[in-house]
Amino acid sequence: MYLEGLHLKNFRNYADLDVKFNQGVNVLLGENAQGKTNLLEAIYVLALTRSHRTANDRDLIGWQANEALVAGRVHKTNTVTPLELTFSKKGKKAKVNHLEQARLSAYVGNLNVILFAPEDLELVKGSPSVRRHFIDQEFGQMSPKYLYNAGQYRSILRQRNNYLRQLQRKQAKDLVYLGVLSDQLAAFGAEIVAARLNFLDQLAVWAQQVHKVISQEREELAFEYVNQIKAMREQSVDALYKAYQEQFERQQAKEIEQGTTLIGPHRDDLHFMVNGKNVQTFGSQGQQRTTALSVKLAEIDLMKAITGEYPVLLLDDVLSELDDARQTHLLRSIQDKVQTFLTTTSLSGIARKLINDPTIFNIASGHLSQDESVSSSDGSDSQNGDDGRETQQE
Numbered sequence: 255m256y257l258e259g260l261h262l263k264n265f266r267n268y269a270d271l272d273v274k275f276n277q278g279v280n281v282l283l284g285e286n287a288q289g290k291t292n293l294l295e296a297i298y299v300l301a302l303t304r305s306h307r308t309a310n311d312r313d314l315i316g317w318q319a320n321e322a323l324v325a326g327r328v329h330k331t332n333t334v335t336p337l338e339l340t341f342s343k344k345g346k347k348a349k350v351n352h353l354e355q356a357r358l359s360a361y362v363g364n365l366n367v368i369l370f371a372p373e374d375l376e377l378v379k380g381s382p383s384v385r386r387h388f389i390d391q392e393f394g395q396m397s398p399k400y401l402y403n404a405g406q407y408r409s410i411l412r413q414r415n416n417y418l419r420q421l422q423r424k425q426a427k428d429l430v431y432l433g434v435l436s437d438q439l440a441a442f443g444a445e446i447v448a449a450r451l452n453f454l455d456q457l458a459v460w461a462q463q464v465h466k467v468i469s470q471e472r473e474e475l476a477f478e479y480v481n482q483i484k485a486m487r488e489q490s491v492d493a494l495y496k497a498y499q500e501q502f503e504r505q506q507a508k509e510i511e512q513g514t515t516l517i518g519p520h521r522d523d524l525h526f527m528v529n530g531k532n533v534q535t536f537g538s539q540g541q542q543r544t545t546a547l548s549v550k551l552a553e554i555d556l557m558k559a560i561t562g563e564y565p566v567l568l569l570d571d572v573l574s575e576l577d578d579a580r581q582t583h584l585l586r587s588i589q590d591k592v593q594t595f596l597t598t599t600s601l602s603g604i605a606r607k608l609i610n611d612p613t614i615f616n617i618a619s620g621h622l623s624q625d626e627s628v629s630s631s632d633g634s635d636s637q638n639g640d641d642g643r644e645t646q647q648e
């Protein structure tokens with residue numbers, strides 16, 4: 255799939271932007287704080303209806319405005335789908351094919367994106383919540399059912415935690431009601447864990463292949479899904495549900511004492527094992543980078559396998575974080591198959607040599623100009639925006 259273009263109104267520092275994109279590689283080139291990441295963020299928001307940088311949609315609206323618009327047309331093999339989002343104080347509205355969607359889960363999935371930013375190294379090094387967030391976000395894009403179940407789970411978890419706090423403070427005592435909430439949580443939890451195991455199994459196959467190539471056959475990558483009910487890929491959803499019910503019964507007194515839910519997928523973790531050792535604890539910085547890169551690249555192939563289309567790849571300043579060998583691998587694997595947007599303050603070295611026919615956009619203060627004088631092989635200065643064509647219409 256590819257994004258034909260983008261229309262922004264009062265989105266961050268873009269007052270009014272209309273731009274057409276390359277179906278291959280789009281380079282967003284500019285000094286710091288000019289709007290490169292804002293543009294990637296707009297594409298991410300168009301895909302997922304929310305930002306990867308802020309939980310507050312209000313931050314997306316231009317400081318001088320009350321409403322922001324993000325719109326674009328997504329091309330797939332046989333379809334073209336216009337998507338449109340508006341953000342205002344009243345909330346957000348999402349349209350697919352010009353029709354407003356009552357549920358955001360009906361909107362998400364029309365445009366699939368994979369974002370790779372320097373913070374993604376945190377995927378390996380960071381806390382379990384980073385990895386859970388990664389799983390929920392990526393799998394949610396591929397499966398509306400997963401997205402729905404995860405939303406329901408979060409909402410019941412909130413209710414159950416509130417009720418456990420009331421029981422802890424002796425403001426409530428109805429254990430039957432706690433049982434009802436536990437049953438509901440067990441049901442959605444079982445669905446989530448079954449889906450996670452299934453997705454991770456598939457993702458691991460792709461990630462192993464990529465990791466082997468980047469590590470020059472020296473390393474074997476494996477995933478280990480860590481959870482309290484020892485869930486296995488072969489288990490049915492019903493068996494997982496019963497395992498959660500059993501755990502809730504067994505841990506009831508402890509949960510009331512602590513006033514919170516101690517069991518469930520919101521407490522699980524994912525371990526990345528390289529040659530049998532947890533790379534978070536025992537891996538070198540280089541191995542951790544290779545693992546994060548392998549997982550991200552594997553996602554591209556997994557999305558293609560599940561949805562039938564390659565996603566759009568957003569690379570936020572990652573080239574500078576990767577050494578030449580990893581840059582080469584990354585750029586070779588995306589060339590000519592994945593529409594890519596990459597932000598950078600300068601395009602040089604390996605990247606310049608390897609990217610075929612990129613479109614280079616110079617970005618300054620929320621304005622874009624397309625630099626047509628630059629190709630990947632001519633070696634001229636890509637910062638030269640004098641003869642660039644203005645793509646901004648204000």
Ligand SMILES: Nc1ncnc2c1ncn2[C@@H]1O[C@H](COP(=O)(O)OP(=O)(O)OP(=O)(O)O)[C@@H](O)[C@H]1O
Nearest residue numbers: 266267286287288289290291292313314315316317
């Ligand atoms: N809601 C908003 N309204 C208007 N301007 C905003 C808003 N939010 C952020 N900005 C401006 O956007 C700019 C930052 O843009 P962005 O984060 O895209 O930088 P960048 O070009 O990616 O830079 P870097 O290379 O440092 O990451 C800042 O000048 C900031 O003041």
